[in-house]
Amino acid sequence: KAGVTQTPRYLIKTRGQQVTLSCSPISGHRSVSWYQQTPGQGLQFLFEYFSETQRNKGNFPGRFSGRQFSNSRSEMNVSTLELGDSALYLCASSLRVATPNYGYTFGSGTRLTVV
Amino acid sequence: DQQVKQNSPSLSVQEGRISILNCDYTNSMFDYFLWYKKYPAEGPTFLISISSIKDKNEDGRFTVFLNKSAKHLSLHIVPSQPGDSAVYFCAANWDQGGKLIFGQGTELSVKP
Numbered sequence: 001k002a003g004v005t006q007t008p009r010y011l012i013k014t015r016g017q018q019v020t021l022s023c024s025p026i027s028g029h030r031s032v033s034w035y036q037q038t039p040g041q042g043l044q045f046l047f048e049y050f051s052e053t054q055r056n057k058g059n060f061p062g063r064f065s066g067r068q069f070s071n072s073r074s075e076m077n078v079s080t081l082e083l084g085d086s087a088l089y090l091c092a093s094s095l096r097v098a099t100p101n102y103g104y105t106f107g108s109g110t111r112l113t114v115v
Numbered sequence: 116d117q118q119v120k121q122n123s124p125s126l127s128v129q130e131g132r133i134s135i136l137n138c139d140y141t142n143s144m145f146d147y148f149l150w151y152k153k154y155p156a157e158g159p160t161f162l163i164s165i166s167s168i169k170d171k172n173e174d175g176r177f178t179v180f181l182n183k184s185a186k187h188l189s190l191h192i193v194p195s196q197p198g199d200s201a202v203y204f205c206a207a208n209w210d211q212g213g214k215l216i217f218g219q220g221t222e223l224s225v226k227p
Contacts (some may be wrong), residue, residue, distance in 0.1 A: 004158070020186050026129045033213035042220060043159070043204065048213035094213060104213065106151075106158030 002027065002109035004093050012113045018079040021110045025072050031055075032074040034066060037088040046089075049074055060072060066110030078112075086114045118142045119207050121218035130227050134192040138172040138205035138218050141186065149215065150179060150190045153202045162203075163190070195225045 005024040015021050025032050033056075034046040042101035045058040049068035066076040072093075078085055088111050118137045128134045146167040152158035165172040165179045165188070172179050178191045192199055192200075202222045206215040 006134050024120075029214050033215070035217075038209070043206075043215075043217035045216070047172070056210075091215070092158075104161065104215070106160070108156070108158050111156075 003093055004009045004105050006089075006091050006107035007028075007109050008110060009108065010111045011019075011068070012115060013081050014115055015081055015083060017081050018077060019081060019112060020075055021089055021091075021112070022079045023076075023093075023107060025074070025091075026105055029044075029093035029095055030072050031096075031104075032068055032072065033092045034074070034076050035090040035092065037090060037109070038086075046076065071098030072074040081114045083114050086112060088112075117219075118145075119205060119216050119218040121203075121221045122131065123221050124206045124219070125222045125224070127224045127226060130197055130225055132135045134190075134195045134199065134223055134225065136190040136192075136203050136205075136221050138188045138190075139186060140188070140207055142187070142209065142216075143183075143208070144209045145216075146181070147208040148181060148188050149206045149208070150177075151204045151206060151217075152199075153204060159204060189225060192223075195223075196224050197227050199201070199223060200225050 006093045007022045031050045033048040037043045048056040052068045063079045088109045090109045092106045093105045127134045149164040151160040153159040162176045181188045203219045205218045
């Protein structure tokens with residue numbers, strides 16, 4: 001059974017550019033969440049999608065956006081990149097909302113470096 | 116405002132002994148708590164969870180204890196093995212959705 005797939009694994013961008021990251025959840029999973037991991041802030045919630053609808057949003061500026069497609073694949077976009085956006089971006093999927101006891105399955109992440 | 120705190124950034128334990136990782140929280144609305152294990156360059160892996168209506172959940176070598184009055188939970192690993200060496204995160208959830216609030220993590224080192 002394929003896990004959560006995130007592409008690309010590594011990315012280097014210049015300040016001011018924009019970037020799109022992709023996440024393919026486990027087959028049958030309809031809930032996708034995104035997290036940012038940095039050494040200083042730890043793992044922070046970005047957003048959550050379920051059935052193409054954003055269900056929850058973290059405390060990030062509007063430069064961070066996302067969407068989910070009908071096949072449950074999700075993308076997140078960061079515009080006008082800043083140096084502080086350098087982080088590991090993690091995607092997690094779950095069968096459905098309201099299943100915290102199952103735990104969410106995380107992908108290996110996309111390492112974004114902004115120079 | 117750090118709602119979930121892991122005050123020990125690192126812990127070193129001898130193989131075969133017990134590892135105890137601690138986590139404190141401030142939000143009494145949390146109704147599920149989870150522990151994740153993370154290796155470098157990989158995503159977190161779910162280990163074990165506990166509902167706020169329970170005080171203990173056990174899965175093999177892993178046991179999570181919840182003390183609601185103290186707003187404290189702990190993960191016990193018995194016996195500890197070198198392969199358990201990783202960063203452990205506790206996380207909390209309150210709206211049964213996908214928003215998890217993570218602690219800062221504790222790096223466990225199990226020495227042979």
